[in-house]
Amino acid sequence: MTQRLVKAFLKPLQKEDSLNISGGKRGRITIHEVAAAAAVSISTASKALNDTGRMGAETRERVKRIAGEIGYRPNALARGLLSKRSFTIGLLTNDTYGRFTLPVMAGISDALVDHGVSVFLCAIEDDPALAQIHVDAMLDKQVDGIIATGKRLDRRLPVDLSNLHVPVVYAFTEGTQNSVTFRSDDEQGARLAVEWLAKIGRRRIAHITGPEDFFSVRERAGAYHEVAGHREPVLYGVWSESWGHEAVEKLWKRPGEKPDALFCGNDQIARGAADALRERGVKVPQDVSLIGFDNWEIVAAQTRPPLTTVDMELKELGRQAGLTVLALAEGRPVEPGVRKLPCRLIVRQSCGGRTSDDQGNEI
Amino acid sequence: MTQRLVKAFLKPLQKEDSLNISGGKRGRITIHEVAAAAAVSISTASKALNDTGRMGAETRERVKRIAGEIGYRPNALARGLLSKRSFTIGLLTNDTYGRFTLPVMAGISDALVDHGVSVFLCAIEDDPALAQIHVDAMLDKQVDGIIATGKRLDRRLPVDLSNLHVPVVYAFTEGTQNSVTFRSDDEQGARLAVEWLAKIGRRRIAHITGPEDFFSVRERAGAYHEVAGHREPVLYGVWSESWGHEAVEKLWKRPGEKPDALFCGNDQIARGAADALRERGVKVPQDVSLIGFDNWEIVAAQTRPPLTTVDMELKELGRQAGLTVLALAEGRPVEPGVRKLPCRLIVRQSCGGRTSDDQGNEI
DNA sequence: ACTACATGAGAAAACCTTTTCTCACTTGAC
DNA sequence: GTCAAGTGAGAAAAGGTTTTCTCATGTAGT
Numbered sequence: 001m002t003q004r005l006v007k008a009f010l011k012p013l014q015k016e017d018s019l020n021i022s023g024g025k026r027g028r029i030t031i032h033e034v035a036a037a038a039a040v041s042i043s044t045a046s047k048a049l050n051d052t053g054r055m056g057a058e059t060r061e062r063v064k065r066i067a068g069e070i071g072y073r074p075n076a077l078a079r080g081l082l083s084k085r086s087f088t089i090g091l092l093t094n095d096t097y098g099r100f101t102l103p104v105m106a107g108i109s110d111a112l113v114d115h116g117v118s119v120f121l122c123a124i125e126d127d128p129a130l131a132q133i134h135v136d137a138m139l140d141k142q143v144d145g146i147i148a149t150g151k152r153l154d155r156r157l158p159v160d161l162s163n164l165h166v167p168v169v170y171a172f173t174e175g176t177q178n179s180v181t182f183r184s185d186d187e188q189g190a191r192l193a194v195e196w197l198a199k200i201g202r203r204r205i206a207h208i209t210g211p212e213d214f215f216s217v218r219e220r221a222g223a224y225h226e227v228a229g230h231r232e233p234v235l236y237g238v239w240s241e242s243w244g245h246e247a248v249e250k251l252w253k254r255p256g257e258k259p260d261a262l263f264c265g266n267d268q269i270a271r272g273a274a275d276a277l278r279e280r281g282v283k284v285p286q287d288v289s290l291i292g293f294d295n296w297e298i299v300a301a302q303t304r305p306p307l308t309t310v311d312m313e314l315k316e317l318g319r320q321a322g323l324t325v326l327a328l329a330e331g332r333p334v335e336p337g338v339r340k341l342p343c344r345l346i347v348r349q350s351c352g353g354r355t356s357d358d359q360g361n362e363i
Numbered sequence: 364m365t366q367r368l369v370k371a372f373l374k375p376l377q378k379e380d381s382l383n384i385s386g387g388k389r390g391r392i393t394i395h396e397v398a399a400a401a402a403v404s405i406s407t408a409s410k411a412l413n414d415t416g417r418m419g420a421e422t423r424e425r426v427k428r429i430a431g432e433i434g435y436r437p438n439a440l441a442r443g444l445l446s447k448r449s450f451t452i453g454l455l456t457n458d459t460y461g462r463f464t465l466p467v468m469a470g471i472s473d474a475l476v477d478h479g480v481s482v483f484l485c486a487i488e489d490d491p492a493l494a495q496i497h498v499d500a501m502l503d504k505q506v507d508g509i510i511a512t513g514k515r516l517d518r519r520l521p522v523d524l525s526n527l528h529v530p531v532v533y534a535f536t537e538g539t540q541n542s543v544t545f546r547s548d549d550e551q552g553a554r555l556a557v558e559w560l561a562k563i564g565r566r567r568i569a570h571i572t573g574p575e576d577f578f579s580v581r582e583r584a585g586a587y588h589e590v591a592g593h594r595e596p597v598l599y600g601v602w603s604e605s606w607g608h609e610a611v612e613k614l615w616k617r618p619g620e621k622p623d624a625l626f627c628g629n630d631q632i633a634r635g636a637a638d639a640l641r642e643r644g645v646k647v648p649q650d651v652s653l654i655g656f657d658n659w660e661i662v663a664a665q666t667r668p669p670l671t672t673v674d675m676e677l678k679e680l681g682r683q684a685g686l687t688v689l690a691l692a693e694g695r696p697v698e699p700g701v702r703k704l705p706c707r708l709i710v711r712q713s714c715g716g717r718t719s720d721d722q723g724n725e726i
Numbered sequence: 727a728c729t730a731c732a733t734g735a736g737a738a739a740a741c742c743t744t745t746t747c748t749c750a751c752t753t754g755a756c
Numbered sequence: 757g758t759c760a761a762g763t764g765a766g767a768a769a770a771g772g773t774t775t776t777c778t779c780a781t782g783t784a785g786t
Contacts, residue, residue: 028528028772030771030772030773031772031773031774032772040735040736041735041736041737042736042737042772042773042774043735043736043737043738043774043775043776044734044735044736046773046774046775047735047774047775050774052774052775053734053735053775054732054733054734054735055733055734055735056733056734056735059734059735073499073502073503074503074772074773075444075503075505075771075772075773076503076504076505077440077443077444077449077504077505077771077772077773078444078741078771078772078773078774079772079773079774080440080741080773081438081440081441081444081740081741081742081743081771081772081773082740082741082772082773082774082775083741083773083774084741086440086504087500087504088483088504090481096469097465097660097661098461098465102460102461102465105484105486106459106486109484109485109486113493113496113497113500116500116503118453118483118485118497118500118501118504119483119484120451120481120482120483120484121468121472121482121483121484122472122481123468123469123472130476133476134476134481136436137450137476137479137481138481139436140436140437140438140439141439141440141449141450141451141481142438142439142440165391240665241665242665268665275638275667297460298460298661298662299661302603302604302605302631304638391742393741393742393743394742394743394744395742403765403766404765404766404767405742405743405744405766405767406744406745406746406765406766406767406768407764407765407766409743409744409745410744410745410765413743413744415744415745416745416764416765417762417763417764417765418763418764418765419763419764419765422764422765437742437743438741438742438743440741440742440743441741441742441743441744441771442742442743442744443743443771444741444742444743444770444771444772444773445742445743445744445745445770445771446743446744446771447771
């Protein structure tokens, strides 16, 4: 007993000295210090702190207490080296504005912070070389998994992630054959919007949307046709306010009856449309109901009147992607395939009809 | 199966073997494999790969070649354990929209990716507990440094970073006494805007801006007064389009001469003002010149007409913050204090006067 | 009194690198 | 023919943890 104590005292002192001499940084408190302070061996200290192994309840408590008192925190590098788990994942994105990435990231982080997982965010523009550098850096750092996200479902990231030795989950962007992909159910979202317009009595619903080569555009347009029929045209264009503006001009210059509702492919288009309508003296929502897509707060909430819009629940999408990549990292089985998450209609004032109590104020 | 699931939940740190069964990770290639393949010792392999130590040029080349061939990549965890450098930094932010954080992050990443440094992004709303969890997680992972950023210069993050044993650099948010802080020079930016308006012949320049309790608001207003005098009032309000709209109403309802230029505290206010002016039949830029602040592309470029605005060069700010935290991590001396980075005027069509060739298309 | 076993705790290996130290061998000079 | 110096390469330690194995002690059973 005496001998152990002496030993325990000598050891940490030597340590401190050499560290102090050699470096500017103060030596971190390691499990050695804990063991010494509690007068037990390192192995006992480790087992006490991790609630593993066999030992007296009193010893366990004492070690834990002392560890807390001297502010011990385990070194994740050392731990990771042994356990092969770094409690770290990478988020790869080519969405420069962060409009889609940020909510996804928020969801991931939200889901994983409880598990002690931190997230590397890597924004690769559309640069394959940069992407490769980031992927290599993440792999070197032994990430437990990678989540790939982007601004478009039907565009691959400029780097191949299919043969990595870490699990990969795709969120909001296309994955490879046997991968797990989370995406929003654009069809259901569009149906939600158009059905709402129908329910509040609109009959001439036009659809102003983005470029037809976007998969999500075609899917939304498909759902629109299914619900609204083919009475009004679908106007394909670009994702900008000015296109929304221009599209309204086109529609209102046509001879014949005007639409009584516009379902727009994103909030920016809807905002442009709202402006154009106001300029023409067409009242929203009295004369025309307007619905956007994305629930990009900064656009939707600032439009006059504030936009009813379809929220893709990106945060929830991120949450699920995060939990899935974690499951894979832990070796739990996950079925590959595409999982569609339902969208939600956020009702604001641009629609008229009965105003829901749901005023949508996420993020 | 069920058993594995349970086990995985209970003991996330279990050994790799069980994961292999489920088709998980294959054994990584270590320096042992390289040494074996090249028929040298591990130490020789290490020295060859790192261009250190003494050895035959031919041996060095052979090791390098073989390492490349079998796809060896050093394990950053093991390396970090020894070198006390993880090549990892943390970015802490409370800016939920990412409007300021994303450009800063882009700059940091841009500057540090060449040095092999990856960035943990931690979005802490304004939640001290969450902040602490993230900081602890970063420290456990042995980050080489932390950059703190936020949406507001004069608001501290809800967590104390002053006594960490890793370097901390503040970007766009207030730091503690002896820290390094990077911020934009709002005074110079405001002066840039107002002087431009003066230069193109505007004499009655009004200033519509955000809440007076923002430090940056007061600084910009100060510079505005210095250059434009006190002929027109400063209208303090909130950071929204509707406030910009409302402020224009106020100004134009006043008796007497109207302003011939508006300098707005941010792009959203400017956009609201632009809308209000258009509705009143006031022509921008013919009758009134309009300047915003932030160069938030999504607002500034979509305004009709596109906004001339002040860019705070946040990406450059991030770049410098990144390089600084790296310098500190490497023990290079850095003077504490606040460094102001100059803003830049992005000239678009909302101002009139001679149009610069600088059409501003960052990010 | 002697075996069988349960219990508490420590020693040592392992994870993957880097670095320092040591060793064997060659070369040229006296 | 010996010595000094230089050269190429390997052995071993270190970094902080976790885990397996081993050991000593005490307790119960016959």
